[in-house]
Amino acid sequence: xxxxxxxxxxxxxxxxxxxxxxxxxxxxxxxxxxxxxxxxxxxxxxxxxxxxxxxxxxxxxxxxxxxxxxxxxxxxxxxxxxxxxxxxxxxxxxxxxxxxxxxxxxxxxxxxxxxxxxxxxxxxxxxxxxxxxxxxxxxxxxxxxxxxxxxxxxxxxxxxxxxxxxxxxxxxxxxxxxxxxxxxxxxxxxxxxxxxxxxxxxxxxxxxxxxxxxxxxxxxxxxxxxxxxxxxxxxxxxxxxxxxxxxxxxxxxxxxxxxxxxxxxxxxxxxxxxxxxxxxxxxxxxxxxxxxxxxxxxxxxxxxxxxxxxxxxxxxxxxxxxxxxxxxxxxxxxxxxxxxxxxxxxxxxxxxxxxxxxxxxxxxxxxxxxxxxxxxxxxxxxxxxxxxxxxxxxxxxxxxxxxxxxxxxxxxxxxxxxxxxxxxxxxxxxxxxxxxxxxxxxxxx
Amino acid sequence: xxxxxxxxxxxxxxxxxxxxxxxxxxxxxxxxxxxxxxxxxxxxxxxxxxxxxxxxxxxxxxxxxxxxxxxxxxxxxxxxxxxxxxxxxxxxxxxxxxxxxxxxxxxxxxxxxxxxxxxxxxxxxxxxxxxxxxxxxxxxxxxxxxxxxxxxxxxxxxxxxxxxxxxxxxxxxxxxxxxxxxxxxxxxxxxxxxxxxxxxxxxxxxxxxxxxxxxxxxxxxxxxxxxxxxxxxxxxxxxxxxxxxxxxxxxxxxxxxxxxxxxxxxxxxxxxxxxxxxxxxxxxxxxxxxxxxxxxxxxxxxxxxxxxxxxxxxxxxxxxxxxxxxxxxxxxxxxxxxxxxxxxxxxxxxxxxxxxxxxxxxxxxxxxxxxxxxxxxxxxxxxxxxxxxxxxxxxxxxxxxxxxxxxxxxxxxxxxxxxxxxxxxxxxxxxxxxxxxxxxxxxxxxxxxxxxxxxxxxxxxxxxxxxxxxxxxxxxxxxxxxxxxxxxxxxxxxxxxxxxxxxxxxxxxxxxxxxxxxxxxxxxxxxxx
Numbered sequence: 001x002x003x004x005x006x007x008x009x010x011x012x013x014x015x016x017x018x019x020x021x022x023x024x025x026x027x028x029x030x031x032x033x034x035x036x037x038x039x040x041x042x043x044x045x046x047x048x049x050x051x052x053x054x055x056x057x058x059x060x061x062x063x064x065x066x067x068x069x070x071x072x073x074x075x076x077x078x079x080x081x082x083x084x085x086x087x088x089x090x091x092x093x094x095x096x097x098x099x100x101x102x103x104x105x106x107x108x109x110x111x112x113x114x115x116x117x118x119x120x121x122x123x124x125x126x127x128x129x130x131x132x133x134x135x136x137x138x139x140x141x142x143x144x145x146x147x148x149x150x151x152x153x154x155x156x157x158x159x160x161x162x163x164x165x166x167x168x169x170x171x172x173x174x175x176x177x178x179x180x181x182x183x184x185x186x187x188x189x190x191x192x193x194x195x196x197x198x199x200x201x202x203x204x205x206x207x208x209x210x211x212x213x214x215x216x217x218x219x220x221x222x223x224x225x226x227x228x229x230x231x232x233x234x235x236x237x238x239x240x241x242x243x244x245x246x247x248x249x250x251x252x253x254x255x256x257x258x259x260x261x262x263x264x265x266x267x268x269x270x271x272x273x274x275x276x277x278x279x280x281x282x283x284x285x286x287x288x289x290x291x292x293x294x295x296x297x298x299x300x301x302x303x304x305x306x307x308x309x310x311x312x313x314x315x316x317x318x319x320x321x322x323x324x325x326x327x328x329x330x331x332x333x334x335x336x337x338x339x340x341x342x343x344x345x346x347x348x349x350x351x352x353x354x355x356x357x358x359x360x361x362x363x364x365x366x367x368x369x370x371x372x373x374x375x376x377x378x379x380x381x382x383x384x385x386x387x388x389x390x391x392x393x394x395x396x397x398x399x400x401x402x403x404x405x406x407x408x409x410x411x412x413x414x415x416x417x418x419x420x421x422x423x424x425x426x427x428x429x430x431x432x433x434x435x436x437x438x439x440x441x442x443x444x445x
Numbered sequence: 446x447x448x449x450x451x452x453x454x455x456x457x458x459x460x461x462x463x464x465x466x467x468x469x470x471x472x473x474x475x476x477x478x479x480x481x482x483x484x485x486x487x488x489x490x491x492x493x494x495x496x497x498x499x500x501x502x503x504x505x506x507x508x509x510x511x512x513x514x515x516x517x518x519x520x521x522x523x524x525x526x527x528x529x530x531x532x533x534x535x536x537x538x539x540x541x542x543x544x545x546x547x548x549x550x551x552x553x554x555x556x557x558x559x560x561x562x563x564x565x566x567x568x569x570x571x572x573x574x575x576x577x578x579x580x581x582x583x584x585x586x587x588x589x590x591x592x593x594x595x596x597x598x599x600x601x602x603x604x605x606x607x608x609x610x611x612x613x614x615x616x617x618x619x620x621x622x623x624x625x626x627x628x629x630x631x632x633x634x635x636x637x638x639x640x641x642x643x644x645x646x647x648x649x650x651x652x653x654x655x656x657x658x659x660x661x662x663x664x665x666x667x668x669x670x671x672x673x674x675x676x677x678x679x680x681x682x683x684x685x686x687x688x689x690x691x692x693x694x695x696x697x698x699x700x701x702x703x704x705x706x707x708x709x710x711x712x713x714x715x716x717x718x719x720x721x722x723x724x725x726x727x728x729x730x731x732x733x734x735x736x737x738x739x740x741x742x743x744x745x746x747x748x749x750x751x752x753x754x755x756x757x758x759x760x761x762x763x764x765x766x767x768x769x770x771x772x773x774x775x776x777x778x779x780x781x782x783x784x785x786x787x788x789x790x791x792x793x794x795x796x797x798x799x800x801x802x803x804x805x806x807x808x809x810x811x812x813x814x815x816x817x818x819x820x821x822x823x824x825x826x827x828x829x830x831x832x833x834x835x836x837x838x839x840x841x842x843x844x845x846x847x848x849x850x851x852x853x854x855x856x857x858x859x860x861x862x863x864x865x866x867x868x869x870x871x872x873x874x875x876x877x878x879x880x881x882x883x884x885x886x887x888x889x890x891x892x893x894x895x896x897x898x899x900x901x902x903x904x905x906x907x908x909x910x911x912x913x914x915x916x917x918x919x920x921x922x923x924x925x926x927x928x929x930x931x932x933x934x935x936x937x938x939x940x941x942x943x944x945x946x947x948x949x950x951x952x953x954x955x956x957x958x959x960x961x962x963x964x965x966x967x968x969x970x971x972x973x974x
Contacts (some may be wrong), residue, residue: 001834003575003766003919004846008920014853018869023845026852026869027746035750041617045836048579055830059588061603063596064649072593075817082511084548086553092562093555096576098900099772103960104953105564105895107656108557109771115500118567118971122537132773134629137817147673165817172790172813176643176673212488244537246523248530261817271604272594272818273629286967292772296971297963299955300948304495307961315632316906319678325668329631332770342500343510343547344915346539351509355516362518362525368834380527399599409595432517 001045010025032380053227065269065406068433071363073384073425074214074409075136075261076269079242079352080429089336090207103307104299105189108305109331113294116338118406123341123349124258126280130291133326134276134332136261137169140208142290142324143177143279144170147206147234149323152290154178157199161186161217161263162210162238164414168206179205183365187398188370189217189377189386191224200231206257210238211250216360216384217377218243218422221253229254241265241278243382245353257281258390266340267333276333287313290324291397330381340401358382359435363426373442384425386411386418391423399445405438446451450488458609460959495967497553508807511544528959538973557954558771559900565924567854569873569903569913570711571764572741575888577834580766580827589826594818598803608794608822612830618740618840619757619780620748625789626778626820634777635705636756637790640702640812641781642732643673643757644788648810651730653702659688661907663736675940676704686866690721703732707754708839709739709871711907713851723753732756734784739763741917742848742871745841755782761821765828776821776828790815799871811850846918847872850925854916857929861936865908873915875908878936883943887912890935891959893949897931 006014011023020026027035046054089095093108100106100113113131116327117253120129133139146158156168160183160331170181173439184207185195191209200207207228211219221237228235236257237250242264250258262276263269281289295309344352360383367387376386390395393410400407406424411418426435493808503637516897523532535871566573577859584590592601607615608626628634637657646653658666658677663680681692688706689858697704702860709715716722723733735749735757741764749757762775769775781789791811792804835843850872855864855874863877867940887910892900903913914923950957 001577002839002842003577003835004842005919005921006846006849010643013848014849014922018849018856020852021871023849026848027715028869029717030743030747031717031720035719036620036745036747036751036921040840042832042840043835044612045834045839051579051830051834052583054605054833055583055586055826056588057882058603058607058969059583059586062588062592063553063600064587064589064591064594065593066591070593072595072597076594078591079592080513083488084510084544088548088551088555091555093558093560094771095563095581095768095784098561098566098568098571098573098769100558102559102891102895102901103958104892104950104955105559105900106557106771106952108554111497111499111557112551112554113771114969115971117969118501121970122539126634127873134633137632138629138815147495149491156715165814168814172640172815173640175647175812176672176675191621213611218531218776220528220530241703246533247527248533249537251834268590268823269593270590270823271592271596272820272822274776274821274823275817279638284640287968289469290695293967293969295963296968297959300957300959303955305955305958307958307960307963307968308479309960309967312964316664318668319664320667320671322664322668322671325632325636325665325672326630327632327665328760328769328775329773330770331772331774332768333774335771339547339551342542344539344546345504345511345541346536347507348511348513349538349539353515354520355513358516358518358521366692370614379489380531398591401600406593406596413595428513430516434725435518440935 001047012055032154066368068148069405069437071407071424072409073440074423076272077427078269078429079264079427081266081268085336085339085373086344088339089332094335100308103305107306110294112246112335112338114296114306116334119280119338119341120280123244123249124239125249125278127283128256128286129278129280130289132330133279133291135273135275136238136259136331137163137166139259139277139279140166140236141169141173143236143259144206144208146237146288146290146323148179148255151205151232151234153203153205155180155182155204156206157182157184157204158208159184159186159191159210161189161191161213161215162208163214179207189215189379190219193223196224197227200227200233202231204231204233205233206236208236208238211436212240212243212382212384215377215386216381217379218247218382218428221250223273225254240354240382242353245350246357249380262333262337265337267336274330274333276330286310288323289331291326336371352428356426358387359428359430362428363424363435363438370443383427384423386421386423388421393420396442396445397422400441403441405441407438407441480892487924491614495648499971500540500550502923504540504552506541508541508543510542510547535689541574564898565920565928566900566902567902567914567916567928569915570738571903572917574766574917575771575919576766576768577831580830583830584823584826604612605794607829608825609796611803611825612794614832615778618744619952620750621780622783622788623789625793626677627815628779629821630773630775631777632665632761632868633667633760634779635665635736636672637672637779637815638734638756638758639669639675639787641788642734643697644810644812645785646702653700655700656702657696657704657837659706661686662705662707663711664740665707665827666736686710686714687716688720688722689784690718693722693725696728697731701729701731703734705734705736707739709742712866713870713874714826714866715871719752735946738763739871742844744844745837746844756785761824761828766831767824769825774821774824776824788812792819843918850918850920854914854925854929857942858932861933873913875911875913877911879910883939885939885943885946889946889949893935893946894931896952897952899928899931
């Protein structure tokens with residue numbers, strides 16, 4: 001397949017205009033020693049039909065979640081995505097637009113991102129939000145760098161019950177940055193308040209807490225955040241944007257920076273990406289925030305208009321003094337999330353949140369009533385919970401899988417201490433019949 | 446249509462220079478009319494002009510655009526299960542709008558955007574090529590789009606095989622030993638590359654801190670250095686845009702970890718000194734990093750690994766046609782030479798001896814994870830589809846045509862505008878559109894191009910007052926000629942009607958936007974009156 005569209009005759013005309021004999025002449029600055037003298041060792045190109053056959057064959061060898069009943073979570077969730085999200089976000093004016101540096105030619109996308117920022121503020125209870133970061137784990141890492149710049153301190157605490165990938169990203173980033181991360185212990189599924197108090201001192205820039213955390217438990221932010229503030233540290237709370245229909249937002253609890261994995265907002269699971277990093281903060285930190293921010297302004301005739309604001313924070317202006325190195329972000333995923341939030345609206349999001357909560361509790365009650373299964377933690381939870389079992393976890397999950405149910409994520413893959421546990425996530429998409437089938441499968445396993 | 450559009454190129458060469466005083470069309474060119482009448486691409490305004498309310502001004506209390514089935518399960522008593530302090534006391538202040546009005550809102554916003562599907566984007570360093578539709582269809586296949594990242598490996602063999610093939614293809618295109626698909630974007634790839642470089646030197650007990658960066662580097666290069674706590678030291682370029690080797694030699698020392706370079710470079714030429722650059726660095730124990738932003742110029746023609754590069758990142762949203770999406774998602778796969786393989790991120794997709802595919806976590810010297818899960822999978826699927834479609838022959842054709850198009854545009858524009866760096870060019874080049882003291886800026890030229898339905902080139906970078914032009918291989922000759930015509934018309938306006946430029950654009954949904962006010966009094970969130 002070729003997407004070029006010059007005829008041979010046109011190529012001739014172009015070469016004449018250039019004053020070159022052959023296309024190869026144009027590559028004369030590349031020394032012969034560096035030239036590739038053979039074709040790339042790749043298959044030859046194929047037609048669209050052949051491409052589709054190849055890709056459909058690869059896709060057909062996957063057992064995707066349209067064929068399974070999915071109770072998998074741990075950072076990626078099978079929520080219902082309304083049809084208009086795909087059809088509106090799929091408009092090629094959005095899909096194939098560039099970053100909106102040219103404001104006058106990008107008013108639609110700029111307005112959309114401005115509305116996105118506003119809705120993220122509503123869900124997180126914060127005053128400002130950016131127009132997206134890569135995904136949840138790097139959003140937390142960016143928040144930590146932001147907090148270090150704000151507080152001029154270089155040590156951070158991260159709870160051990162955040163997503164393991166968040167911990168892993170912090171560990172990897174720490175090797176090459178001036179920030180040192182200390183992990184604080186949890187107990188009973190929640191951040192241990194004494195461990196937090198012991199680890200805090202006046203040199204701590206920030207504490208990263210996830211709520212609902214990796215185990216699905218909802219943290220006592222009402223008690224943790226004031227403790228953090230006593231030492232002048234910032235509270236960075238990683239959250240699930242859909243929890244806001246049931247639980248008080250992190251912003252309402254006094255968080256300084258809120259980050260989130262935005263995948264639950266209308267983004268398909270796609271085997272882990274691309275997802276959507278969310279970052280919201282207090283207004284006073286606007287100039288320290290990483291990533292693009294859209295502002296409302298006017299045009300020269302005084303009409304309402306939108307543009308990229310505060311670009312002097314960004315790498316293309318400030319270079320090594322930028323607040324972050326981020327350039328390309330997750331525009332199209334932010335577009336999906338915006339359309340999802342707008343379509344659901346206040347009542348829709350409350351209904352989704354509520355159904356997740358009720359269905360997860362219905363499932364947890366039924367599973368923990370079975371012989372050999374119990375809830376690992378008794379803390380409040382939102383849409384996900386951890387089950388401990390006397391039985392072999394792998395065998396249990398395999399049994400369910402053979403009945404077409406992806407019953408949960410084995411936690412032994414992350415931590416040996418939880419080798420007898422698996423996490424179950426129940427979204428609004430799961431019907432009572434599906435939950436009952438899960439319970440039966442677990443009983444039989 | 447004016448006479449310019451239909452005039453052959455050879456005719457222009459005789460008449461126009463930057464100092465010409467007679468309008469080439471033989472009539473005064475005035476304001477909006479000229480833009481709307483003379484350009485094939487801009488016969489009518491394509492963007493919706495009418496003001497459109499923000500979401501929060503639409504709808505009415507009680508409306509929603511989505512209906513869910515009834516819950517079927519008993520409602521849990523919140524007060525008994527959750528401490529009162531944790532319960533939401535009010536619902537989040539989202540809009541309340543019916544489905545049709547949600548659709549109309551986003552339809553209207555779409556009509557207020559430029560996009561590749563409708564507009565030419567000769568945007569230097571960004572490779573805004575056509576995004577093939579079939580790749581969207583492929584990425585949306587349920588077997589790719591609806592996989593959970595923690596499904597067992599035996600359920601995702603097709604996905605893993607695709608990622609494995611892509612990993613190998615990208616290594617071959619780079620001429621390097623191995624690729625990690627994990628980084629989320631180009632700048633994230635840079636960071637990952639710098640972390641790999643850091644790990645390599647630490648492994649050799651050499652805590653080298655200094656990264657050399659040419660003065661023409663992308664802004665992300667020094668920013669990535671800062672993120673990784675490295676000091677970026679600038680290396681001078683010669684007037685012809687190549688790295689000044691003497692300046693490089695004087696700055697390379699035992700504290701030098703690496704040099705980050707873009708080649709073909711950001712002024713649009715292949716730096717033939719690249720072999721010497723690599724030698725200078727390697728002799729000092731330092732590494733050569735390639736910013737792969739300009740890979741579109743060399744696919745199948747030369748390979749970074751063959752000109753001395755040790756580590757590089759790709760931008761799939763540039764070279765491999767994945768949609769830009771209004772600023773992402775991209776993907777920034779990183780390719781490394783043999784000696785850097787142990788430090789690549791985990792997990793790595795592998796083919797096992799029994800022919801199955803899986804994730805390998807067992808790399809003792811790895812830098813770890815740079816993001817959650819495995820990468821921008823949906824983007825990587827599109828990149829795979831693109832590479833598979835074009836194949837070895839098609840990829841080479843991409844670079845040949847991209848370079849041909851750039852040199853053709855340069856030849857035509859060179860008749861009227863200054864080209865500060867001599868060719869032949871790679872896939873992009875620099876021109877300085879304004880001579881003399883008209884008071885017109887390159888930004889005015891950029892805004893005027895919008896009236897022609899053309900997205901302006903990259904501006905004022907890497908040298909002052911320039912436009913950096915990258916046409917890509919997918920545009921037609923008619924589109925390239927239309928762009929030249931528009932630029933010549935604008936050159937005439939600079940001389941005869943500069944006001945029309947200073948007040949441009951005229952045909953967009955809003956007039957020139959006050960960005961200064963947006964920074965002075967930032968309004969980044971809607972507040973109800």
